[in-house]
Amino acid sequence: xxxxxxxxxxxxxxxxxxxxxxxxxxxxxxxxxxxxxxxxxxxxxxxxxxxxxxxxxxxxxxxxxxxxxxxxxxxxxxxxxxxxxxxxxxxxxxxxxxxxxxxxxxxxxxxxxx
Amino acid sequence: xxxxxxxxxxxxxxxxxxxxxxxxxxxxxxxxxxxxxxxxxxxxxxxxxxxxxxxxxxxxxxxxxxxxxxxxxxxxxxxxxxxxxxxxxxxxxxxxxxxxxxxxxxxxxxxxxx
Numbered sequence: 001x002x003x004x005x006x007x008x009x010x011x012x013x014x015x016x017x018x019x020x021x022x023x024x025x026x027x028x029x030x031x032x033x034x035x036x037x038x039x040x041x042x043x044x045x046x047x048x049x050x051x052x053x054x055x056x057x058x059x060x061x062x063x064x065x066x067x068x069x070x071x072x073x074x075x076x077x078x079x080x081x082x083x084x085x086x087x088x089x090x091x092x093x094x095x096x097x098x099x100x101x102x103x104x105x106x107x108x109x110x111x112x113x114x
Numbered sequence: 115x116x117x118x119x120x121x122x123x124x125x126x127x128x129x130x131x132x133x134x135x136x137x138x139x140x141x142x143x144x145x146x147x148x149x150x151x152x153x154x155x156x157x158x159x160x161x162x163x164x165x166x167x168x169x170x171x172x173x174x175x176x177x178x179x180x181x182x183x184x185x186x187x188x189x190x191x192x193x194x195x196x197x198x199x200x201x202x203x204x205x206x207x208x209x210x211x212x213x214x215x216x217x218x219x220x221x222x223x224x225x226x227x228x
Binding site: 006008032034036041042043044045046049088090092095100101102104105106107 | 118145147154155156157159162172204206210211214215216217218219220221222
């Protein structure tokens with residue numbers, strides 16, 4: 001079983017819809033939870049991060065972490081065609097002195113249609 | 115503006131060739147990473163480095179080696195390329211503390227081994 005599971009999609013929604021993207025994980029040591037967005041033929045870029053549990057909002061995007069269920073979500077309100085991309089969740093434990101790596105999900109491909 | 119550059123966008127090599135992929139970052143980041151990205155498998159960490167001349171194996175180091183002689187440059191070496199190393203290779207960098215969870219990615223090198 002992978003440490004981080006993510007439904008690959010593809011997910012196709014109409015413009016204006018609310019999108020819900022999710023990941024589950026098994027490692028209880030994870031404390032940092034990130035969402036990266038990757039446009040076609042580009043490298044991923046950080047969209048949002050959350051430390052430990054709770055919600056975080058940034059414009060149309062909301063990230064939620066439920067550590068008791070080992071489940072994280074990204075919600076996109078009023079989705080736009082420009083949101084069409086692959087969304088990758090990523091996680092990490094507490095910072096250590098020897099360098100910190102991230103564990104990525106496989107990514108969910110999202111298409112927002114006009 | 116942070117920049118991570120990779121030496122080639124597309125590369126075609128023959129089986130058995132030695133292949134060098136170069137990555138340069140201009141943000142004075144301590145950490146540098148090499149990933150490969152394959153459909154259905156997501157981002158998989160090959161090697162990372164948290165300081166000059168320091169390296170650690172990631173999840174799939176077999177068939178690869180790395181070199182970091184200068185802080186800004188991280189090279190991935192395929193000692194004897196094989197067809198199963200055909201993939202998209204992504205380099206990334208990040209700070210060693212603080213916003214360590216924000217990795218900056220290069221545009222990727224699509225390597226085809228024939």
